[in-house]
Amino acid sequence: VCLDAKLITEADGGQHTEQRVYDAKRTVRLEVMGYRVMRFWNHEILGELDNVLEQIQIALFEPPSPQPSPGGRGG
Secondary structure, eight states, X not given: OBTTTTEEEEEEOGGGGGXXXXXXXXXXXXXXXXXXXXXXXXXHHHHOHHHHHHHHHHHHHSOOOOOOOGGGOOO
């Protein structure tokens, strides 16, 4: 978790298929709060770490998308 960048990274393993619905709902809640969630499979982290780190680094320097005002009304 990087609070300053509002970025959350998560590792998904074999148990992820059982938790897919829970994870999707959790991701939506976090995104509503302005966080970006990046998910990586365990095999990506273990086998392609440089690529994973590069994606995280890029995300850290991208500004977060502006969140709509509550109720979908403009500011």
